[in-house]
Amino acid sequence: MNDRLLRACRRQPVDATPVWFMRQAGRSLPEYRAIRERATLADIVRDAALCAEVTSQPVRRLGVDAAILFADITTPLPGIGVDVEIVDGTGPVIARPVRTAADVAALRGFDPEASAAGLLEAVRLLRRELDVPLIGFAGAPFTLASYLVEGRGSRDAGALKRLLHAEPEVAGSLLDALVDMSVSYLRAQVQAGVQVVQLFDSWIGVLGPFDYARHVAPRMRRLFEALAPLGVPTVHFGTGGAGLLPLITDAGGDVIGLDWRVDLRDAWQVVGDRAVQGNLDPSVLLGGWAEIEAQARWVLERAGGRPGHVFNLGHGVLPATDPDRLRRLVDLVHEHAAVEARA
């Protein structure tokens, strides 16, 4: 069993820096695209064997140190009564957005075995097959609320921000409902076998620190406190959150995810005594190898070989990425760290 990821999450020494990639399973892999010719994303998530297969593909092809359960952050939403359609080129679309106190009150409690049976069965299958740790995940409440209120991905989350400012109790009860859902969903994932959980706050970069501190931080703190008894490391990743980093760190997470728009060393100083994950710009993978190598080595140098670095991209793998480049990057990370360990 390769336990580099688990050791790094706990800031223990490792023989090589663990590396995995957000969206490592997905459109960059030809074997995934072949499956998508006959199955939608929703089909894959419902079918345990198919979901386990897609989750395993990047482990086999790329040699990464972790698998991440294949699903979308909106996958659990039908379980609270919100229908979601994943539209190619647009992403998740919610036909009936959640915007009023009545809409929030109409949300159901989340029952993982009823609403995520295929996914949880996939976790059990994967734990028998994998020789690397399996990461479970959920969207963070603010990011999920942004889909629910806007009806789809939104560059500025304007409707959710108006709700936060004009009707903070409605927005707050929506965020609270999403904390409850995420705790239930992640607890079920851990009970089924995932060994790390990551919260993706993909849209948090639209908020300033005043709003984050008031509306989001208390909810994230409650979420991480509810996850603590599960005994697995937690990763807290907020995209575009450079200016929020002190607040994000304070809200919780054993590992703080960094996107590509921060200097890893400077950011780690803000984060303090936690592990960090990141932070290569995924767009670099579209260029030549010399550029990839230079930027990957810079990330590793900024981490300085200190225990507690999980190498990753600063955002998801872009669909046009050549998987051979990813494979070579995995080797580079492993070898670089080994050289440092001997030095």
Add this chain to the structure above:
Amino acid sequence: MNDRLLRACRRQPVDATPVWFMRQAGRSLPEYRAIRERATLADIVRDAALCAEVTSQPVRRLGVDAAILFADITTPLPGIGVDVEIVDGTGPVIARPVRTAADVAALRGFDPEASAAGLLEAVRLLRRELDVPLIGFAGAPFTLASYLVEGRGSRDAGALKRLLHAEPEVAGSLLDALVDMSVSYLRAQVQAGVQVVQLFDSWIGVLGPFDYARHVAPRMRRLFEALAPLGVPTVHFGTGGAGLLPLITDAGGDVIGLDWRVDLRDAWQVVGDRAVQGNLDPSVLLGGWAEIEAQARWVLERAGGRPGHVFNLGHGVLPATDPDRLRRLVDLVHEHAAVEARA
């Protein structure tokens, strides 16, 4: 003559914190919308009297401490041979993007008197009329290059980043040409009478520190060095640049603009011995007055009454903003600072 802005840019004491708003002239004002019923943005920029009128409107209505010359960041581009159309709802669109060494070589040198005659005449008119300082501006080279390479505003500037990584000499010569254009354009604005110049790096938030340090910082440094002999304060504003703040500051500017996604006090510590401008979230202006007041006072408290704070939004005024709210916010800023001065 109200010189609060000029004093704050130089970190001298002021009787009240100066305040102006990015995009204070524009669609939030009914008197602007009335003009737009009979004139396009390009018409306004060509017609000195109309441009001066639009520039003055927010000074009269809102009582702000500065005017900013009304134009678009793409306004000078036809002067180097690039045709731009401003499309309602999309923004600037460039029919023939600049993507190859030949495209860059075909760019012309910028002749301000030939290409910006109306705008420069508007500056002269405004200096006779205004009793507040007049700010000139230009788009920063990376942001302009993103329009030129992408053909329009792009969330991730993917094509420009690919050019930076794959053909750095082509990207570099484009950035250099845009530095030359901006120096010529801003020098002409200062010679015509603007008293402060601001560089808008609106798309810089897509870059990480590795790319910024290598491709952008040397060009911004050259730009600010070329502006220094003009003797007017310079403002350097990069949207989404929280993680780049040390590099942005190092590249130049007497005043560092802060968007709304950073804590002003933390950011000012990074900026050090320069003035700062910002940083209220513009979306707050769409809510009730209690919310506006709470967040505006928080910004002022984070500035702590130290000399060198120019109050502003963290981004442009949203078109749906009620100008009465902006007027009331100006009064709040002036009164808050006066209270602090007496304390």
